[in-house]
Amino acid sequence: MANLTPELESERKRIVEYARNEGLDFFETIFEIITYDQINQFAAFGGFPVRYPHWRFGMEYDHLSKSYEYGLSKIYEMVINNDPCYAYLMEGNAMMDQKLVMAHVFGHSDFFKNNIWFSKTNRKMMDEMANHATRIRRYIDRHGYDQVEKFIDRVLSLENLIDRHSVYSTPSEKSGSPSADGNVMLRYSKEYMRDFINPPSFVEEQKKKMRELLQKKQKFPAEPEKDILKFLLHFAPLEDWQQDVLSIIRDEAYYFAPQGMTKTMNEGWASYWHTKLMTTKILNDSEVVDYADHHSGTVATSPQSYNPYKVGIELFREIEDRWNKGQFGREWEECDDVREKQKWNKNLGLGRQKIFEVRKIYNDVTFIDEFLTEDFCVRNRFFVYKFNKRTNQFELDTRDFKAIKAKLLFHMTNFGQPIIRVEDGNFENRGELLLSHLWEGIDLQPDFMSETLKNVFHIWSRPVNILTVMDQDKMLFRFDGKEYTSNKI
Amino acid sequence: MSIKEDHNRFKDIVKGKIKEDFKKYVSHGEMIGKREKDFVKIPLPQIDIPNFRYGPKQSGGVGQGDGQPGDAMGGDPSQGQPGDQPGEHLLEAEISIEELADLLGEKLSLPRIMPKGVKQVDTTKTKYSGLAPVGPEGLRHFRSSYKKALKRYLSSGIYNPDEPMIVPIRKDFQYRTFKTVSKPMTKAVVIYMMDVSGSMGDEQKEIVRLESFWINAWLKKHYKGLETRFLIHDASAKEVDEDTFFRTSESGGTLISSAYKLCQKMIEEEYPVNEWNIYPFHFSDGDNWSGEDTRLCVRLLKEFFLPYCNVFCYGQVESKYGSGQFLKDLQKEFPGDERIILSQIESRDRILDSIKDFLGKGK
Numbered sequence: 001m002a003n004l005t006p007e008l009e010s011e012r013k014r015i016v017e018y019a020r021n022e023g024l025d026f027f028e029t030i031f032e033i034i035t036y037d038q039i040n041q042f043a044a045f046g047g048f049p050v051r052y053p054h055w056r057f058g059m060e061y062d063h064l065s066k067s068y069e070y071g072l073s074k075i076y077e078m079v080i081n082n083d084p085c086y087a088y089l090m091e092g093n094a095m096m097d098q099k100l101v102m103a104h105v106f107g108h109s110d111f112f113k114n115n116i117w118f119s120k121t122n123r124k125m126m127d128e129m130a131n132h133a134t135r136i137r138r139y140i141d142r143h144g145y146d147q148v149e150k151f152i153d154r155v156l157s158l159e160n161l162i163d164r165h166s167v168y169s170t171p172s173e174k175s176g177s178p179s180a181d182g183n184v185m186l187r188y189s190k191e192y193m194r195d196f197i198n199p200p201s202f203v204e205e206q207k208k209k210m211r212e213l214l215q216k217k218q219k220f221p222a223e224p225e226k227d228i229l230k231f232l233l234h235f236a237p238l239e240d241w242q243q244d245v246l247s248i249i250r251d252e253a254y255y256f257a258p259q260g261m262t263k264t265m266n267e268g269w270a271s272y273w274h275t276k277l278m279t280t281k282i283l284n285d286s287e288v289v290d291y292a293d294h295h296s297g298t299v300a301t302s303p304q305s306y307n308p309y310k311v312g313i314e315l316f317r318e319i320e321d322r323w324n325k326g327q328f329g330r331e332w333e334e335c336d337d338v339r340e341k342q343k344w345n346k347n348l349g350l351g352r353q354k355i356f357e358v359r360k361i362y363n364d365v366t367f368i369d370e371f372l373t374e375d376f377c378v379r380n381r382f383f384v385y386k387f388n389k390r391t392n393q394f395e396l397d398t399r400d401f402k403a404i405k406a407k408l409l410f411h412m413t414n415f416g417q418p419i420i421r422v423e424d425g426n427f428e429n430r431g432e433l434l435l436s437h438l439w440e441g442i443d444l445q446p447d448f449m450s451e452t453l454k455n456v457f458h459i460w461s462r463p464v465n466i467l468t469v470m471d472q473d474k475m476l477f478r479f480d481g482k483e484y485t486s487n488k489i
Numbered sequence: 490m491s492i493k494e495d496h497n498r499f500k501d502i503v504k505g506k507i508k509e510d511f512k513k514y515v516s517h518g519e520m521i522g523k524r525e526k527d528f529v530k531i532p533l534p535q536i537d538i539p540n541f542r543y544g545p546k547q548s549g550g551v552g553q554g555d556g557q558p559g560d561a562m563g564g565d566p567s568q569g570q571p572g573d574q575p576g577e578h579l580l581e582a583e584i585s586i587e588e589l590a591d592l593l594g595e596k597l598s599l600p601r602i603m604p605k606g607v608k609q610v611d612t613t614k615t616k617y618s619g620l621a622p623v624g625p626e627g628l629r630h631f632r633s634s635y636k637k638a639l640k641r642y643l644s645s646g647i648y649n650p651d652e653p654m655i656v657p658i659r660k661d662f663q664y665r666t667f668k669t670v671s672k673p674m675t676k677a678v679v680i681y682m683m684d685v686s687g688s689m690g691d692e693q694k695e696i697v698r699l700e701s702f703w704i705n706a707w708l709k710k711h712y713k714g715l716e717t718r719f720l721i722h723d724a725s726a727k728e729v730d731e732d733t734f735f736r737t738s739e740s741g742g743t744l745i746s747s748a749y750k751l752c753q754k755m756i757e758e759e760y761p762v763n764e765w766n767i768y769p770f771h772f773s774d775g776d777n778w779s780g781e782d783t784r785l786c787v788r789l790l791k792e793f794f795l796p797y798c799n800v801f802c803y804g805q806v807e808s809k810y811g812s813g814q815f816l817k818d819l820q821k822e823f824p825g826d827e828r829i830i831l832s833q834i835e836s837r838d839r840i841l842d843s844i845k846d847f848l849g850k851g852k
Binding site: 158301305306446 | 495496497498500502514534535536537538539540544549551553554555556557558559560561562626658659
């Protein structure tokens with residue numbers, strides 16, 4: 001399968017060995033050399049060689065190939081979460097670049113294999129994507145291109161409405177069906193113990209809980225549902241092929257979700273390892289300058305954007321350093337002598353162990369929440385910017401640590417997407433759908449909202465409503481197939 | 490390759506050929522790129538599938554770098570990377586207008602124009618003929634890079650004929666570079682004449698404006714450095730700039746010959762017919778003052794315009810007041826003459842057909 005030149009192949013072997021010796025534990029990783037046009041194509045397909053037909057891949061390809069042709073950007077590295085892991089090298093790149101990419105890719109491959117948020121992803125996605133493509137092509141043959149594409153467009157409009165954490169949580173309805181007057185008493189063996197084990201107040205409380213539970217059961221869905229695609233899949237009046245298309249798009253969304261949830265960590269981890277391997281093992285003297293040039297490009301910062309490579313690698317290094325020196329735990333937290341803290345070094349050497357642990361169990365939200373310190377923010381010159389309505393431009397707002405952290409976490413929670421849930425599938429007892437937006441200070445973009453609501457309508461095929469806050473008023477927006485209306489509540 | 494399918498589908502949606510209801514989702518962004526020595530704006534159409542998302546202006550974000558609270562960020566961070574382009578000469582890439590012209594050509598299946606005349610003026614073109622030690626990898630010249638490496642091997646004595654492996658180093662690489670060369674090229678001028686007498690209303694002028702824009706786009710594709718001149722006339726004619734051309738409204742009578750005479754004078758003085766491709770376009774509502782003036786026009790056409798111009802185009806827009814007689818007169822006078830193209834434009838919807846009338850002959 002692999003078509004590496006003998007020279008690249010021997011480099012690959014070397015790098016695998018170095019990476020293994022450092023403790024990286026990755027899937028078998030297959031490298032292929034492909035042309036820039038292929039790389040653009042694969043990248044447009046999200047890294048895969050085959051996807052179902054859809055214009056948005058064409059759009060992605062259009063953007064990638066234009067920016068490549070005009071020398072604005074090029075893709076160095078691409079790797080797919082799959083077992084075996086597939087990675088691509090661009091034909092004609094310099095040897096140093098290829099080595100760097102390989103070192104970087106082993107970092108990703110290790111992360112895919114070990115990070116817990118990836119544990120539920122399909123490791124045979126390469127085949128699965130091809131199957132999806134075949135299925136959708138079959139529907140196209142049967143129902144016509146336009147028809148299928150139209151449906152895909154509508155579902156894609158709701159693609160972000162999944163519950164990113166649902167695959168990790170265990171089903172909560174383990175208990176049997178509750179009944180209002182059922183026995184709620186705990187077991188007691190001796191009659192005289194009855195009132196001690198089940199005091200009347202406790203019994204009353206349990207009964208009340210049961211009644212509430214029963215009421216909930218009558219609601220549909222019982223609990224607000226974050227996985228709106230799943231809800232539609234089960235309850236919307238769809239034809240078989242539509243159901244399948246919806247489930248395909250939902251599956252793919254879930255497959256890609258962890259990559260969004262761990263972008264900073266994943267890139268940081270891979271960058272950490274390419275740096276480590278390149279500078280200590282792989283580089284030869286003549287390549288150092290080219291390497292430095294390339295690496296600095298990867299981790300460059302810009303005032304307008306957040307660079308996950310940079311933040312990730314710096315945080316991993318910081319963690320390693322802190323745990324090596326024993327800068328953690330209660331003693332460290334409680335110490336407020338700055339000078340003491342500066343020269344704090346207990347020579348514990350726990351750094352390496354700690355970063356491997358971090359890469360296993362954290363995601364971006366917990367990573368930033370736990371390890372982003374005020375000191376780190378100052379050193380890396382972070383700030384928050386916001387839009388100033390008066391001057392009509394974006395301005396630097398503050399360098400306050402709390403604000404920075406809050407903003408970062410906000411952007412990472414739910415992958416920067418608003419949280420929307422199905423509240424009621426039988427709204428007003430008329431089979432209408434009621435969605436609600438968990439408003440957290442930021443309004444939804446109104447024009448997109450109305451268009452999306454229309455798409456929901458076409459799938460639900462009954463009037464749809466969404467509860468949100470707009471310009472500080474609680475609003476209910478509704479689309480009934482003909483009219484889009486809004487009502488203040 | 491299946492991406493081509495998707496790519497074409499995307500381009501067709503952007504062009505509005507299919508899925509017309511998607512028009513509202515299409516935005517025409519652009520990015521700054523470099524082509525040869527110039528910075529160009531590259532059109533970057535995008536289709537945004539709507540979804541529930543936050544409004545961008547309220548949310549803000551986190552950045553890294555220097556600055557004080559209150560400092561402007563420069564640009565809109567939500568609009569992707571502002572890039573690092575220097576502020577020097579920035580060209581509006583012709584590609585967008587060229588793409589438009591292509592689109593038009595494709596839509597109307599217009600033939601290529603065969604320029605006539607002596608090839609006189611030089612046009613500059615870039616040609617990849619030279620070699621340089623630096624350049625993009627895509628332009629690497631394999632053979633000369635190899636030769637250079639081989640030379641280095643030979644001269645430093647490390648070349649081993651038994652195992653003739655050459656490993657190039659950075660210094661060996663040679664890249665193709667471009668040179669600017671001059672090429673002779675044909676010259677072309679379009680002279681637009683329009684009747685601005687009282688009977689031509691705003692709608693009529695809008696039609697002329699739209700039509701001339703597309704004609705310009707198409708001719709520009711074939712003639713680099715196309716010149717355009719604008720004449721307006723009622724009972725007398727004068728030359729104006731483009732802006733005035735479309736704004737002026739007079740109330741006088743109409744003597745078409747006045748415009749033709751001025752146009753003839755302009756050509757005779759400035760555009761020697763053996764060097765220039767000449768395209769006179771005349772738009773009116775077809776009202777002329779007298780039959781006598783029409784006869785004069787016909788004589789001018791016969792004696793001057795038809796023999797010397799590539800093609801003479803007359804477009805007649807419908808107006809409430811015009812009789813539309815002029816078109817009939819010309820039709821009677823020049824039946825089946827290839828050198829004059831007559832087209833009637835009843836409404837905006839007919840603009841495309843009319844352009845096809847004018848340019849469909851490939852003259």
